[in-house]
Amino acid sequence: MLHLGTPVEIQRPRGVPLTKKQFYVENKPFTCLDGSRTISFDRVNDDYCDCKDGSDEPGTAACPNGSFHCTNAGYRPMFIPSSRINDGICDCCDTTDEYNSGAKCENTCKELGRKEREVLQKMAEITKEGFLLKQHLIEEAKKGQQEKQSKVTDMQGNKKQLDEKVEVLRTVKETAEQPEKEAKERHLKAWEEQKAAIRLEKDKAKMAEAFLELDDNADGFVSVSELQSHAELDADADGTLTETEAQGLMGGAEQVDTSTFESVWPNIKDKYHSEVMETPPDEVKEPVVDNDSEPYPEDDISEEEDEEDEDDYHEDDDKVSCGCVQAPPTIKTPEKNHEDEEAMPSYDADTQALIDAAQKARDDFEEAEKALREMDDQIRNIEKELSFDFGPDAEFTYLYSQCYELTTGEYIYRLCPFNRVSQKPKYGGSETNLGTWGSWSGPENNKYLLMKYDHGTGCWQGPNRSTTVKLTCGKETVVTSTSEPSRCEYLIEFTTPAVCQEPANTDLSPHDHEEL
């Protein structure tokens, strides 16, 4: 049966779009649109499915695979699955899908049309302005890119000079260090000799002292018996120094005078204990040779290790503040021997001059080397930036090294494009990495609509956190929403002019005429 629409509407069976009207001719046999069979016209829309493709029932729910067309005058025409005809739910804004269900539908097409036009207009405005901004961004980016490119070129030229300078200074340094080394060695040797002389002098004094001590009767001779009073000299360690043993020590003599004692002294001096309580003489300290310009290298290393440990522990603490509160390294005073006689005398003026000259050469060299390193870093950074895919017209360049935040009920989300995404609880707590820059991952026709950040902090029994950033056209660059559609998989909606497409509407975009 044919249901008549409003007078202005062209007569056609219910649910048939205008484009297919010609297949449904009243009172003529109807052939299923797939050609599978032909039926009499009274079986079209008779609420029984005869065609496999559902084409005989465009206006009823009889066919499982049918579709129903609503005209939706004032809004947009659309197709709905025929299972939505008379199901009690208003799907078509012109209410034509619910003609027999008792559902109270109102025609909302006008309202929807108005709203849609408003939205479209708004969108068009945004797109227009956004697209203008985008052009600006592209210009800026191109300029910036050129600047950077030329900066890199300049720097590479400078770097070459710096390279040469470093090499020159290295030679200067090495040249200055050779005489310095020789002079230092000379000085050291002289001091070693001096030390040996001092030691000999000391031994003699000790010997004389021992002689006086041993010579109990002060007769100018040390006798065997006098020696025997020093049991520590016992050779066979039986606790007593026998006469024979004492004599043996004295080279068979009964007594020795000061000069012959000289030959006895070497036999006893190692075991001899002075009767006066006296601290044994300190070992002669080796001088600290200051070859290294850094004072306490070992201490420094351990400090660094500590720092690293701490970083591991407070993984997410702000590193800057962590560095600031770091206690200064505790200065451990080295236990230098301050006995004047042991200290190496200061360098003579000539040597010192050589050292000073060498030190200056070293400083100059290191300074130049540092400058070179810094330049290398700068070049590398710029090259890295230049290597990013900032879009077909570099329109995303401006996002580089920027961060955008959105505060939600519980968290502060932070998106740093081309770098990382993170989440931090609003009321304290450590930051969680939701992913680091991975790649553009939009659909094939425009991969620049989605960004993928992955390898974030791992989830319990789950994957590492990751974030998809969905970019939509907007005048402003702002994070508009965040969500976690699946556990540990985040979604950030982000507006930017950089994805605004050229407005298609000619009346909105006078520039189009240029192409015509």
Added chain:
Amino acid sequence: MAVISIERMGLLSVFCVCLFFSSAFAVDRGNFKTCDQSSFCKRQRALKPGQSPYRALLETLELSDSRLTLQLINDNNKVHLLLELYRLQGNMTRVKINELKPLKPRFEVPDVLIAEPPTEPLSVLSKDDNGIVLSLGAESQRLIVSARPFRLDIMEGPEVLLSLNSRGLLAFEHLHLRKDTQAQPDGAEVKESVDGDQQQDEVEKDEDGEGDKEQDGLWEETFKSHTDTKPNGPTSISLDFSLPGVEHVYGIPEHADDLKLKTTDGGDPYRLYNLDVFQYELYNPMALYGSIPVMLAHNTQRTMGIFWLNAAETWVDISSNTAGKTVFGKMLDFVQGSSEKPQTDIRWISESGIIDVFIMLGPKPSDVFSQYASLTGTQSFPPLASLGYHQCRWNYNDQEDVKSVDQGFDQHDIPYDFIWLDIEHADGKRYFTWDPHKFSQPKEMLQGLMDKRRKMVAIVDPHIKVDSGYKIHSEITSKDFYVKNKDGRNYEGWCWPGNSGYPDFTIPEMRAWWASMFAYDQYEGSMENLFTWNDMNEPSVFNGPEVTMHKDALHGKWEHREIHNIYGLYVQMATAEGQIQRSGGVERPFVLTRAFFAGSQRFGAVWTGDNAAEWGHLKISIPMCLSLGLVGVSFCGADIGGFFKNPSTELLVRWYQTGAYQPFFRAHAHLDTTRREPWLFGPENTALIREVIRQRYALLPYWYQLFFQAYRTGMPVMRPLWVDYPKDTVTFTIDDEFLIGSDLLVHPITEEGSRGVTAYLPGAGEVWYDVHTFQKHNGAQNLYIPVTLSSIPVFQRGGSIIPRKDRVRRSSACMENDPYTLYVALSPKKFARGKLYIDDGHSFNYDTKKEFIHRSLTFANNALTSSNLCPDCNFLTSSWIEKVLILGASKPSKVVLKMDGKETPVDFEFDSSMSVLTLRKPGMNAGDDWTLLLQ
């Protein structure tokens, strides 16, 4: 959902870490007791079959109209027991054994039986010194009470059907006072009341003659860090049953095990103790979330049932004299004729309470179902929509998420009826509330669903956050409705919200109050399309022994030990009552529960708890739901896709294909899994899932009719083949396929990469029709079926008529007025029969006002007739008959519709390749009398 996620359980995290890392994706068995670790089980099991010390004192016999009582004496300790025997209407015998004069009353489980079972007169046929013979009615059935030793035998003619205490394992730990000094002070004055002077002396000889002090676990028992104080001491009971001629026993869910119960010799007995088991293992007798102490015994001659009404921790031992024998050995026995009769021996052991056993004598499977239903009630008749598809996830994040999932179903043209919200929807796990940020406008959300004629379920668990600002908590506190610990203070334990109280659902006033909380003005944000899910009602207590409540916690004067297995039933009972009340008694409730007990079928649906995305878990969902169906719970399902872990696409598709043919059809997923709405796996898989969900919706009239039948008769909806083919021994162990009603046979694909399955089609002389191709196959054969990913082997029985609604829409409500297609599958004798049931789909008017249509559809003598099964019913439907398919038909020359005395010709088509006759648009109203004549 299961026990614990560390990220969400701040204070418990240390405890959790241990729990999790030791148990990644497998149950940590160490958290749960073996029989050896449960002192009463160990004690009872140490008692071996032999001469029973119990003797019947025949001179104490008292016989009234409805019951016989008799004293038993334990000759070892002279303790007297009282035996009560009842002959119940419907071929059942009830056996109760309690202490004659217990020190204090022993617990008897209330609220499980729907009424005091009606009795029939018992008469003494003969009596002498050795025993008594009682008549059990007309069917030459006798009950023999032997005196020394005491035993009971139920006979039919010369055959023993069942014997009690034939192995002498009746053991009754009578209440007594503690012998050591510790118990002396407060025990002193009660001493007087103890019956019989000998008792004190004989205590030590109890069971195995050991004194209290020498035995562990009599007055105190420690498991892991938890000590169970036992102020009443040992109270366990045990009784053995022998089933001559029986080799197959079933039931006693819930276990993740085969349908046919295994012998337990050499292993642990099957355990019944409701527990929240994290990542449960398959094929073992460990306890799970629910317990139904009902066992069915079946052989080709008879089906019987044993219902052990006890809510305490229970263990069931099964042994069989044929268990060890190979098929060859059995054949040899047969050939040589030297075989002893096969026999299965059962032993029930419970920690406390009394012995209260119902012996259901069948003899047909359907008799046992109606016998059990007459005791504990039938499956509640669910709202039609709840038989549709349910979309669940822990958790849908917020209202926006709910909206977009709802739209996703429409975009992909997939029907669904319910979307579910798990614990994250509530404000800080305070049930009956909504998260103020994520679900700030619940009514707006519910209205949005209602506009699509869809519904929602929100979870309400029984653990209540201890928070003075929380209305539910403060009211329960002020009404003093919480469970108490052994010291009389409110029992508190850890669960999702942190520190929680547990309402004492055993108190009728508490249940009434709980029910009142579902009123629309109490449960803010609720609407008539919001329903409820009770999870964690074992109850789950994260820091309790075996993740549940301490046994010495108190429900009034009774210890938790006595009532444990029925706690979950009460939660669902009170919740369902709340839903009924909020509508003024008009609307049917829908409540899903995880914990259950005998009788839970009266209150809603159950699911098999926290399974995993593994093929084994898909496979086990069949025997788990079959076992539940056998003992009354028809409305059963498993989480589609598997709760834990991420399913492969193939597994997910196969699971939908299986779940669509199981009674409760819900997809669910753990919080830590990736999203898995049906359209997230590519267009081909979306199409496969859409197709099977549509098959489900087309069959809703059949499912609904089967649930009506289950509600009326207790017949399971999803059943093992042997229920309908009780004499076909091949069917006795089949649990990889099943029947829906009598007429659909389903063999789901549960193997990865399957390219073919062998399905057994039962019934010699019968035929089965493939529901997709209408190809006819003979019964009593193993049929090899090649399969692809789109295959779901389903067969309609020749001889049946299944009404379908082939116009699948967005939800079941949208299909209300749609026409029916009748699928008439002819038997070889060109006969078929079916039923059609129609009502409003949601109210109690079918019951209170008889507003329903119930029709018998019969095809015989080339005529299909619809006749009224309920002439005094009144219900009008706008549904009509749009098509009739007759499978196995021959081509008629003419088809005529006879109605109201008029005859009108009906168009038809005949497909000779498959012998399918299609009658085009006969057009009669589904509630009318009519006949279609094939001429």
